[in-house]
Amino acid sequence: MRRLAAPALVLAVIAAGWWLLWPSPGGVRLTIGSATHIVTVTLDSARVGDHDITVSVTDRAGAPETARSIQLVAVLPTMGYLSPVQTAPSVNSGRFVAAGVSLMAPGGWQLLVTVPGAAGPDRIPVPVTVTG
Amino acid sequence: MNHFALTATGLLVSAAFLAGPAPALADSGSTGADVSVATTLGSRELTVTLRRVTSVPGPLGVDVITHAGSGPGTLQLAVTPVGATTGGPPSGLVTSTAALALSGTPGPAGAVLTVDRTGPWELSVDDGLNVARIPFVVPGQASTPAEKSVYGGFVAAGVCLLAGIVVAVAARRTWLPALPGAALVAAVAVAVTGAVLSASTPAPPMPGQELDPTVANAADPYAEIWRAGGLSRPPATLLLGTTAVPRAAATPIGLSLCDAATGLPVDDLVVHDGALIHLMIVGPGGELWHLHPARTAPGTFTFTFTAPRNGHYAVAGEVERRGGGVQMLRSASGFDVTGPGTAAPAAAPLPATGGSRTIDGTAVQVAMLPAVAGTPVTLRAQVGDRADLQPWLGMLGHLIVVGPLGAGGAQTAPLWAHAHAMGAAAGMAMGASDAMVPVASAIGATLPDETVAAYGPTVGFTFAFPLPGRYQVWVQAERNYTIITVPIMVTVGT
Numbered sequence: 001m002r003r004l005a006a007p008a009l010v011l012a013v014i015a016a017g018w019w020l021l022w023p024s025p026g027g028v029r030l031t032i033g034s035a036t037h038i039v040t041v042t043l044d045s046a047r048v049g050d051h052d053i054t055v056s057v058t059d060r061a062g063a064p065e066t067a068r069s070i071q072l073v074a075v076l077p078t079m080g081y082l083s084p085v086q087t088a089p090s091v092n093s094g095r096f097v098a099a100g101v102s103l104m105a106p107g108g109w110q111l112l113v114t115v116p117g118a119a120g121p122d123r124i125p126v127p128v129t130v131t132g
Numbered sequence: 133m134n135h136f137a138l139t140a141t142g143l144l145v146s147a148a149f150l151a152g153p154a155p156a157l158a159d160s161g162s163t164g165a166d167v168s169v170a171t172t173l174g175s176r177e178l179t180v181t182l183r184r185v186t187s188v189p190g191p192l193g194v195d196v197i198t199h200a201g202s203g204p205g206t207l208q209l210a211v212t213p214v215g216a217t218t219g220g221p222p223s224g225l226v227t228s229t230a231a232l233a234l235s236g237t238p239g240p241a242g243a244v245l246t247v248d249r250t251g252p253w254e255l256s257v258d259d260g261l262n263v264a265r266i267p268f269v270v271p272g273q274a275s276t277p278a279e280k281s282v283y284g285g286f287v288a289a290g291v292c293l294l295a296g297i298v299v300a301v302a303a304r305r306t307w308l309p310a311l312p313g314a315a316l317v318a319a320v321a322v323a324v325t326g327a328v329l330s331a332s333t334p335a336p337p338m339p340g341q342e343l344d345p346t347v348a349n350a351a352d353p354y355a356e357i358w359r360a361g362g363l364s365r366p367p368a369t370l371l372l373g374t375t376a377v378p379r380a381a382a383t384p385i386g387l388s389l390c391d392a393a394t395g396l397p398v399d400d401l402v403v404h405d406g407a408l409i410h411l412m413i414v415g416p417g418g419e420l421w422h423l424h425p426a427r428t429a430p431g432t433f434t435f436t437f438t439a440p441r442n443g444h445y446a447v448a449g450e451v452e453r454r455g456g457g458v459q460m461l462r463s464a465s466g467f468d469v470t471g472p473g474t475a476a477p478a479a480a481p482l483p484a485t486g487g488s489r490t491i492d493g494t495a496v497q498v499a500m501l502p503a504v505a506g507t508p509v510t511l512r513a514q515v516g517d518r519a520d521l522q523p524w525l526g527m528l529g530h531l532i533v534v535g536p537l538g539a540g541g542a543q544t545a546p547l548w549a550h551a552h553a554m555g556a557a558a559g560m561a562m563g564a565s566d567a568m569v570p571v572a573s574a575i576g577a578t579l580p581d582e583t584v585a586a587y588g589p590t591v592g593f594t595f596a597f598p599l600p601g602r603y604q605v606w607v608q609a610e611r612n613y614t615i616i617t618v619p620i621m622v623t624v625g626t
Contacts (some may be wrong), residue, residue, distance in 0.1 A: 032216035033224025041216075060225070077344070077400060078455065080366040080393025107359065108344050112396075125399075125430075126216050127346045129356060 034124050036060060037115050041126045048106055048132055055088055055096045057115055064094025071114040072098045076107055106132040167268060168581065170407040170424040170525055172435045174262045175382065176202040176234075177424070177615070179406070179582060182255065185270050189248040192270075194255065196232055197240045197582050200492075200614040204236040208258040209243055214267075215251035215347040223251075238613030240583055251347035252340070257426075262384075262434065264426030266408075269340035272351035278330035285323025292316035337363060341402055342455045363455030365400065366393035370449050370461035379439050379471025386434045387411075387425060389451065389461070397431020404452040406525035409433060410550070412450075414534055414542035416443025416469075417478030420606040420617055422532065439469040441478070446534075446542035450550060460550070466543050481604060481619035484511055489618075494611055496618050503624040505600040512592045513607040513618055521588030523580055524610035529553030529591030532608070536601020536624070547598065553591040553609075582610060597624040 028043045040056040055072065057065035068090055074083040088098035103109055111126040168181045176198060183193030194209055209230045213223040230243035247253065250272040257264045275283070296312035303309060336353040339345035342363045349356050373386030389398035389409075401408045413421040419440070425433035439445065447463040482489060488497040500511040511531065515521060521528060533549040534542045542548075580586075591609055607618040 029218060030216040031218070031222050032214075033222035035224055038222045038224070075394060075396065077365055077391070077394075078363055080391065082394040082396065108356075110344070127344055129346070129348075129359075131358075 028128060030126055030128070032124060032126055033060070034122050036117065036119075037065070037122050037124065038062075039113050039115070039124050039126065041111060041113070041128070043128065046128060046130050048104060048130060050100045050102050053088070053098045053101050053111065055098065055113055057094050057096065057113075065090075065096075065115060066094075067116050070096045070116070072101065073112045074101055074103060075110040075112060076105060077110065078107055079105065081105075103128070103130045106130050167403055168406050168526070169266050169403055171257065171264045171266065171426050172423040173257060173264050173426050174259050174436050176259065178202075178257070180255070180257060180264075180266060181581065182266075182268050185247055188250055188270060188272070189246060192228075192245045192247045193242060194230070194232070194245060195240050195242040196234070196257075198234055198238050198613070199610075200238050200612065202234065202236075202238060205234050205259060207232040207234060208256075208260075209245060210256045210258070211245050211247060212254045212256070213247075213249055213251060214254050215249075215345070215350070217249075217251075217347050220249070226256075249347070251350045252345040262426060262436070263428060265428060267340075267427075269345045269350050271339070271353075274352040274354055276330060276333045277354055277357075278326040278333045281326025282323045282330065285319045285321075285326060288319035289316050289323060292319055334360070336360065337455075340454075344400060344454065365453045365456050366391055367459055368392060368398045368451060368453060368461055370447075370463050372447060372463050372465055372467060373434075375465045375467045377437065377439055377445075377467050377469045379442055379469050380473065380475075381471070382436050382438045384434055384436050385467070386428075386432065387447075387449070387463075388433070389431050389449075397429075398451075398453065399430035400454040401427075402452050402454055404450075404458055405527065405552070408451070410450040410525075411435065412448045412532055412548065412550070413437070414446045414604070415439070415441065415478075416445070416541070417441055417475075418481055418604055418619055419478055420532055420608075420619065422530065422608060422615070422617070441475040442469050442471060444468050444541065444543060446545075448548050460548060462548060479619065481621040484605070484620050484622040487620075491616050491618060492614050494614075494616055496616065498607070498618065498620055500622070503597055503622055505597055505624050505626055508594050508596040510592055510594045511605070511607070511620070511622070512590055513609070513620075514588075514590045515607075515609045515616055515618070516589045516611055519588055520585045520611060521591070522582045522585045522610040522613070523587065524582060524608070524615060527552040527554065528587050528609065529593065530608040531593040531595065532606045533595060533597070533603055533622075534605070535597075535603030535622070536599050537604060538601075542604065547603075549595065551593045551595050553593055582613070585611070597622065600624050600626045 028046045031040045038058050042054040043051050069087050072086045072088050086098045088096035091097050109128045109130050113124045115122045166183050168179055171178050171180055179197040181195040185192055209232055210226045211228050212226050215223050228245040230245050232241055232243040234241055247270050250270045253268050255266045292312045292315045296309055299312055300309040336357040337343050337360045339349040339353055343349055369390045369392055371388045377383050391398050407424040411423045411425055423435050425435040428434050444466055446466040449461045452458045482498050484500040486499055494516050497514045503509040531551040534545045603622040605620045605622050609616055
């Protein structure tokens with residue numbers, strides 16, 4: 001038993017280092033502000049594929065957006081690609097979900113979030129880097 | 133005993149390496165450089181220079197150079213972070229302001245603002261009537277992957293060394309100290325490899341220049357080094373906001389840039405030749421205006437224009453999108469000017485093969501050998517009589533070429549071109565050596581700005597006119613903070 005202890009310890013150290021250094025494929029949560037709104041975009045992962053994108057919108061004072069829906073398009077500027085306009089209905093106070101948004105290639109995408117308003121729509125670009 | 137001597141020596145070596153320069157922190161400073169952006173704001177032609185940011189939070193120096201004809205006044209400066217973050221205060225609100233007083237005398241004036249985070253920003257310049265919004269990036273100071281290997285490798289080597297000492301003292305089995313010893317060798321190998329390769333580590337695609345800048349990639353461009361290559365974008369389209377302009381009245385004219393693939397506004401211009409956009413306007417009298425419309429919103433620019441005479445004005449813009457080359461965008465429409473009254477006739481252009489005139493108080497001579505289509509030919513212009521020209525837009529001189537001229541004038545001319553005088557040795561006179569040296573190397577590694585009046589007086593341009601015919605060309609150079617525009621007619625034979 002004691003003969004196995006040292007190799008086991010070495011393996012445990014290697015495994016721990018592997019686990020610590022391996023890049024995590026975690027989700028994305030980005031917050032950006034305009035003069036009138038604060039938008040937080042949440043994706044479960046930033047990998048190529050279809051994503052349900054949650055968008056939280058408040059005014060600059062923190063009050064949730066009361067619109068019934070917002071609009072979202074995905075743009076991949078290097079490819080000159082523009083997705084169809086996706087309407088994201090409100091699912092909660094100031095939270096909107098755009099279902100099945102296709103981010104089909106790796107690169108620097110822009111999610112253009114359009115929030116309606118009395119003074120005109122507020123179009124806010126949210127950059128999302130998508131990996132393969 | 134030998135083992136202990138070896139480990140002790142190794143410990144000293146590792147400690148010596150670890151005591152070297154510490155890895156830079158992501159939020160500890162900037163590797164940015166000065167950025168100059170020419171902006172036509174109302175009736176003023178401004179050169180706005182954002183000085184290098186050396187620490188974050190830290191000061192951002194903003195210098196504004198005015199030119200002849202700029203009246204006194206005050207510019208309100210403000211900076212706004214515009215990036216998306218994973219934490220911290222949201223962007224979108226002004227964080228620092230300053231007022232900059234302009235005297236009526238052309239020259240530089242400065243103010244200092246504060247930037248408190250890395251990432252993309254906007255500087256707004258407000259003259260009370262017009263607001264220019266100039267995007268810029270505050271970069272972090274990131275370590276290269278090779279540097280990280282060096283630091284990580286030596287840290288790991290130090291840990292292995294300590295582990296080796298403990299194991300060597302405590303272990304009963306003789307082979308056990310070999311494990312941390314082998315790991316130490318591997319760690320040192322990683323560190324040394326990183327150190328050897330650090331000089332040849334390729335640069336990552338630069339945020340703002342090739343990548344859309346984000347808070348994350350501005351802090352560490354190496355995190356997106358995998359995106360290098362394939363970063364060019366579709367061409368852009370230039371649309372004028374109006375095609376009818378009244379004569380002799382200062383008129384704001386808007387223009388927008390659209391992506392040719394999506395139709396969306398183009399908001400990824402990089403500063404090239406000292407401006408986001410260079411707009412050329414050719415009037416019916418053969419006049420040239422070289423303006424730099426102010427960016428007012430994504431993809432939207434505006435400039436104020438006073439047309440001297442009725443007729444058609446042809447327009448083209450030069451822009452560079454991120455990850456792509458410079459493109460010339462010709463307005464398909466141009467604009468027409470109508471109104472009562474008449475203007476004095478425009479001055480006839482100088483013949484390129486030899487002519488002289490006084491323009492804005494400066495004596496100008498031009499000379500060129502007969503031009504043949506497809507063959508490079510050098511046009512020289514002597515502007516003034518001593519070496520006191522100032523670099524404008526990073527160049528000693530600009531040559532705008534429009535032709536061959538037909539019935540439709542500039543609007544239908546097949547060719548619009550823009551060449552540069554890359555520099556001439558200070559004091560070079562007309563007819564002296566043709567040796568051309570970059571402006572930067574004439575005085576050292578630092579590119580001089582417009583306050584350095586030490587060049588010329590001769591500026592030379594070599595251009596291969598592709599088609600025979602008559603070309604209207606203009607030489608532009610700066611002297612006494614005045615942009616001198618010399619109209620020249622070139623006849624190109626076969």
